[in-house]
Structure formats: structure tokens, C-alpha cells
Amino acid sequence: MNSATVTVLWVTSLLMILCTLVFTYRSFRARTEIKHFYYLTALITLIAATLYMTMASGYGGIGQNGRVILFGRYIDWVITTPLLLMNLALIALPRNFPSRFAVIGTMIAADVYMIVSGLGASLIRSNFRWAFFAVSCAGFLAVLYFIVVKLTPEANVRSEPVQRHYSTLSIMLIALWVCYPIVWILGTEGFGVISLLPEVVLYAVLDILAKGAFGFVLLSKPSVLLEADQET
Numbered sequence: 001m002n003s004a005t006v007t008v009l010w011v012t013s014l015l016m017i018l019c020t021l022v023f024t025y026r027s028f029r030a031r032t033e034i035k036h037f038y039y040l041t042a043l044i045t046l047i048a049a050t051l052y053m054t055m056a057s058g059y060g061g062i063g064q065n066g067r068v069i070l071f072g073r074y075i076d077w078v079i080t081t082p083l084l085l086m087n088l089a090l091i092a093l094p095r096n097f098p099s100r101f102a103v104i105g106t107m108i109a110a111d112v113y114m115i116v117s118g119l120g121a122s123l124i125r126s127n128f129r130w131a132f133f134a135v136s137c138a139g140f141l142a143v144l145y146f147i148v149v150k151l152t153p154e155a156n157v158r159s160e161p162v163q164r165h166y167s168t169l170s171i172m173l174i175a176l177w178v179c180y181p182i183v184w185i186l187g188t189e190g191f192g193v194i195s196l197l198p199e200v201v202l203y204a205v206l207d208i209l210a211k212g213a214f215g216f217v218l219l220s221k222p223s224v225l226l227e228a229d230q231e232t
């Protein structure tokens with residue numbers, strides 16, 4: 001890794017820590033019933049900060065035939081993407097939704113599968129990695145299915161403000177998440193059209209938007225959160 005790449009990793013770690021501090025501070029002022037949204041959001045950026053720090057200090061990657069595989073990002077994603085989905089699902093589904101646990105649990109299982117098989121794809125050098133890429137995409141499609149087919153119709157029978165907040169968040173989440181496999185294809189793990197530095201920059205920007213900006217938008221409407229995460 002060259003020094004520019006290391007700098008990008010450190011700067012991203014710092015930005016994630018800043019987000020964590022802001023979210024934690026705001027949790028102190030939040031109403032008890034919705035504090036868990038703040039804790040989840042802060043935990044997501046804290047985990048990212050930790051893994052970025054690990055990668056920046058040279059422990060979140062391995063060298064393979066002169067190539068660096070930053071597996072640390074998969075450790076970050078395997079914990080944070082389930083938490084992001086949980087945050088979204090808790091807005092769509094009311095507390096007394098009969099299969100709330102099953103829907104969220106299955107969606108998260110598909111998501112974990114997506115990240116773990118993505119890690120497999122990144123560690124394999126032969127063209128067999130594309131088989132792992134394909135099954136990871138299948139996991140991703142399952143996650144999108146849960147969002148679009150299971151969560152969205154439930155959110156759409158809620159009050160107007162809940163519908164609007166869910167719609168903003170789900171569109172933002174899908175728009176950002178589809179960029180990850182695209183960067184993978186272009187980056188050093190895929191076709192290698194771009195080198196490690198731009199790859200790290202692109203993932204860093206995506207991670208800041210998908211965790212930090214998403215968190216700010218999610219927490220920007222406490223009254224809607226209060227209404228969403230209730231019995232109907």
C-alpha cells in the first residue's frame with residue numbers, strides 16, 4: 001500500500017469517529033423509546049472506524065503475489081450491513097408485526113451470506129472467483145427482494161410521514177449499495193480496471209455515505225422514528 005492509500009484509510013477512520021461522537025451525543029438527548037436507533041447508528045460508524053484504523057495500520061490486509069487484499073472491509077461490512085438493514089426494517093415494520101423477527105432475521109442471513117461469499121471472491125485469484133461473485137450477487141438480490149417486496153408494502157400502509165421517511169431511506173440505501181459490486185468489478189479484486197488507491201477512495205466515499213450520511217438522514221426525524229417503531 002502506498003502512503004496516499006494509507007492516508008485515505010486514516011482520514012476515513014477519523015471521519016467515522018467524528019460521526020460516532022455526533023450520533024452518541026445526540027443519543028443522550030433522544031427519547032428513551034428511540035435511543036436504540038441512535039445506538040445502532042453510532043455502533044455502525046464505530047465498527048467502520050475500527051476496521052479502517054486496522055487497515056490503515058497494516059493489519060487488515062494480506063499480500064498475495066504482489067497484490068494487497070484488504071479483507072478488513074469485509075469484517076466491517078459483515079457486522080455493519082446487518083445493523084443498517086435492522087435500522088431500516090425497524091422503521092418499516094410496526095412492533096406488533098407478526099413475523100417481524102423472521103423477516104429481519106432472514107434478510108440479515110442473506111446479507112451475511114452476500115458479504116462472506118464476497119470475501120471468498122476477493123481471496124480467490126483464479127477465474128473461479130466469479131462463481132463466488134455470482135452467488136454473492138444472488139444474496140444481494142435476496143436482500144433487495146426483502147426490501148422491495150416485504151418491507152416496502154408494509155411501510156406503505158403506515159402514516160404519511162413514516163412512508164416518506166422509509167421511502168427516502170430505502171431509495172438512498174439501494175442507490176448506494178448497488179455501487180459496491182460495481183466498484184468490486186472495476187477494482188483490483190475484479191477486472192483491475194482501477195488500481196488500489198482509487199478503489200480505496202471509492203469504497204471510502206461509499207462507506208461514509210452509506211453509514212454516516214444515511215445515519216444523519218435516519219436520525220433527522222425523531223418524531224417519525226417514535227411513530228414508526230410502535231404497535232399499530
Ligand code: RET
Nearest residue numbers: 118136137140177180181184207210211
Ligand atoms: C461485493 C462483491 C461481490 C458481489 C456483491 C458485493 C456487494 C457488497 C455490498 C456491500 C455493501 C456494503 C455497505 C457497507 C457499509 O456501509 C461483496 C462487493 C453483491 C452490497 C453498505
